[in-house]
Amino acid sequence: xxxxxxxxxxxxxxxxxxxxxxxxxxxxxxxxxxxxxxxxxxxxxxxxxxxxxxxxxxxxxxxxxxxxxxxxxxxxxxxxxxxxxxxxxxxxxxxxxxxxxxxxxxxxxxxxxxxxxxxxxxxxxxxxxxxxxxxxxxxxxxxxxxxxxxxxxxxxxxxxxxxxxxxxxxxxxxxxxxxxxxxxxxxxxxxxxxxxxxxxxxxxxxxxxxxxxxxxxxxxxxxxxxxxxxxxxxxxxxxxxxxxxxxxxxxxxxxxxxxxxxxxxxxxxxxxxxxxxxxxxxxxxxxxxxxxxxxxxxxxxxxxxxxxxxxxxxxxxxxxxxxxxxxxxxxxxxxxxxxxxxxxxxxxxxxxxxx
Amino acid sequence: xxxxxxxxxxxxxxxxxxxxxxxxxxxxxxxxxxxxxxxxxxxxxxxxxxxxxxxxxxxxxxxxxxxxxxxxxxxxxxxxxxxxxxxxxxxxxxxxxxxxxxxxxxxxxxxxxxxxxxxxxxxxxxxxxxxxxxxxxxxxxxxxxxxxxxxxxxxxxxxxxxxxxxxxxxxxxxxxxxxxxxxxxxxxxxxxxxxxxxxxxxxxxxxxxxxxxxxxxxxxxxxxxxxxxxxxxxxxxxxxxxxxxxxxxxxxxxxxxxxxxxxxxxxxx
Numbered sequence: 001x002x003x004x005x006x007x008x009x010x011x012x013x014x015x016x017x018x019x020x021x022x023x024x025x026x027x028x029x030x031x032x033x034x035x036x037x038x039x040x041x042x043x044x045x046x047x048x049x050x051x052x053x054x055x056x057x058x059x060x061x062x063x064x065x066x067x068x069x070x071x072x073x074x075x076x077x078x079x080x081x082x083x084x085x086x087x088x089x090x091x092x093x094x095x096x097x098x099x100x101x102x103x104x105x106x107x108x109x110x111x112x113x114x115x116x117x118x119x120x121x122x123x124x125x126x127x128x129x130x131x132x133x134x135x136x137x138x139x140x141x142x143x144x145x146x147x148x149x150x151x152x153x154x155x156x157x158x159x160x161x162x163x164x165x166x167x168x169x170x171x172x173x174x175x176x177x178x179x180x181x182x183x184x185x186x187x188x189x190x191x192x193x194x195x196x197x198x199x200x201x202x203x204x205x206x207x208x209x210x211x212x213x214x215x216x217x218x219x220x221x222x223x224x225x226x227x228x229x230x231x232x233x234x235x236x237x238x239x240x241x242x243x244x245x246x247x248x249x250x251x252x253x254x255x256x257x258x259x260x261x262x263x264x265x266x267x268x269x270x271x272x273x274x275x276x277x278x279x280x281x282x283x284x285x286x287x288x289x290x291x292x293x294x295x296x297x298x299x300x301x302x303x304x305x306x307x308x309x310x311x312x313x314x315x316x317x318x319x320x321x322x323x324x325x326x327x328x329x330x331x332x333x334x335x336x337x338x339x340x341x342x343x344x345x346x347x348x349x350x351x352x353x354x355x
Numbered sequence: 356x357x358x359x360x361x362x363x364x365x366x367x368x369x370x371x372x373x374x375x376x377x378x379x380x381x382x383x384x385x386x387x388x389x390x391x392x393x394x395x396x397x398x399x400x401x402x403x404x405x406x407x408x409x410x411x412x413x414x415x416x417x418x419x420x421x422x423x424x425x426x427x428x429x430x431x432x433x434x435x436x437x438x439x440x441x442x443x444x445x446x447x448x449x450x451x452x453x454x455x456x457x458x459x460x461x462x463x464x465x466x467x468x469x470x471x472x473x474x475x476x477x478x479x480x481x482x483x484x485x486x487x488x489x490x491x492x493x494x495x496x497x498x499x500x501x502x503x504x505x506x507x508x509x510x511x512x513x514x515x516x517x518x519x520x521x522x523x524x525x526x527x528x529x530x531x532x533x534x535x536x537x538x539x540x541x542x543x544x545x546x547x548x549x550x551x552x553x554x555x556x557x558x559x560x561x562x563x564x565x566x567x568x569x570x571x572x573x574x575x576x577x578x579x580x581x582x583x584x585x586x587x588x589x590x591x592x593x594x595x596x597x598x599x600x601x602x603x604x605x606x607x608x609x610x611x612x613x614x615x616x617x618x619x620x621x622x623x624x
Contacts, residue, residue, distance in 0.1 A: 042516075045516075045520050046519075046520075047516050047519065047520070072519070073516075073519040073520050074519050074520075074521075074523055074524050074527075078520055079520070080516075080517070080520035082513055082516065082517065084513060086513040088514060088517070088532060089536070090535045090536055099518070099521050099523070099531070102531075103521055103522040103524075103531070104522040147521065148520075151521070151522065
């Protein structure tokens with residue numbers, strides 16, 4: 001298990017992060033570029049040292065600045081695959097993969113079979129004699145992974161492993177990488193800015209926003225209980241922060257952008273509310289019916305979901321702002337287009353409330 | 356391109372070509388090739404050539420041995436007084452060689468700073484072959500150190516990060532990543548240092564004198580021959596010229612040769 005609780009300040013950027021990552025599973029660190037994801041990986045690898053805090057892997061303290069402990073990267077049991085792979089250009093793929101074994105003075109006889117096995121597992125058994133410059137992006141990614149995994153690290157760090165690949169290769173490698181990571185027994189930290197990869201790879205997900213962890217949890221935790229606007233957007237759902245007043249009979253929750261009718265808001269205090277985009281109905285005219293929450297506003301953006309899909313995500317400029325998901329048929333039937341003013345409705349029972 | 360600018364460029368290029376090329380052409384065309392070949396057997400020339408090759412190789416080896424660690428330090432560390440060290444290292448490039456030779460004499464001469472200590476040990480440096488090597492190394496060191504330092508600093512940090520996470524201690528990373536990646540720069544720098552050492556005159560004659568067989572290198576022999584046998588001076592000049600052109604050409608062509616060799620080894624045309 002990796003226990004990480006660090007503070008680091010470098011230039012104008014401050015990072016403060018704490019989480020645990022269990023062995024045998026993948027923890028995805030997701031956030032926008034500049035949020036501090038790569039900094040976090042560099043701290044775990046030992047390429048940078050934190051100002052305060054602790055990094056402990058399977059009981060071994062790697063960094064504890066207050067106790068004067070700062071284990072250098074080459075003494076850590078870590079495999080690191082940087083975003084651009086950084087394969088050594090003067091070595092063949094084989095020599096790249098053998099590099100770590102040679103550096104830790106593995107017995108000469110054992111190096112060759114281990115390298116062969118690592119290349120085979122990465123699916124590039126026949127490319128060992130090539131130089132990195134003669135490999136495609138996907139092959140380079142596999143070579144970099146083989147180079148890290150041949151050392152059987154207790155902690156594997158992947159920095160945007162698919163970002164450098166073109167779309168088609170990415171789709172291909174994604175599935176393979178998932179199978180490969182599932183078979184590993186080590187702690188894996190997987191950094192990405194892609195919600196899809198976060199959901200696909202993350203047994204646990206750590207969301208990081210401007211240098212701070214904003215939420216940690218399983219896929220379902222984040223889908224069901226997002227706790228920040230960014231997480232809600234990442235998960236593609238509607239999130240409101242509001243407060244329940246003292247007079248419960250009203251059954252309304254006051255948010256910064258207006259009131260929502262909620263069937264059971266619970267005790268007075270601050271709450272989060274989510275509405276599934278598929279529970280929101282769009283009307284061309286003001287609806288008459290049982291829905292208690294009706295908002296009018298323009299369509300800001302329409303995008304198919306998934307990109308090849310049967311459904312369409314409609315971003316609405318209502319107050320509060322909403323995202324609805326409707327079928328293609330509904331779009332055609334209502335003649336929906338960007339800029340058009342519509343009404344959106346959802347039932348009070350469609351709102352989930354949590355604290 | 357405007358007509359005026361074109362004319363200016365052509366004139367400048369022609370002027371520079373005359374300045375650099377005409378003297379060389381004059382040397383090469385002075386004596387017919389058959390006469391040149393005959394002159395190459397001249398014992399004085401052979402003696403000077405042997406000494407020149409020996410001392411310049413030794414000076415280059417000395418510069419590489421002492422300069423590589425310094426280049427590594429300059430490329431990877433920052434420390435107080437770094438600028439001053441850099442200036443000191445570049446100084447021999449602009450210092451008049453006679454001043455350099457004189458300075459060496461004051462340091463290692465019989466009554467010099469280090470010379471007195473050395474004299475107690477029964478060692479006398481001036482006017483020996485060792486003095487030639489020291490004079491050449493002093494003058495030619497900046498070329499290797501500057502090129503190597505640039506080569507080492509030019510290595511992308513991501514490769515060093517990758518090496519560190521692959522269990523490579525700084526020493527291992529230096530041997531297996533930094534030096535191989537900086538090798539082309541180091542070879543070019545060593546080539547320049549060797550060529551400069553080969554042509555060294557002022558510091559050598561000041562510090563080491565002009566003793567045939569001991570300190571009389573090719574440039575010194577050329578100067579001496581000019582006094583009594585111009586054709587011998589021409590033969591030696593042409594030989595030095597050919598060596599210099601050879602070194603410079605090798606430095607220019609080495610990267611593409613290395614690349615071709617590399618591709619051949621990796622099994623691709």
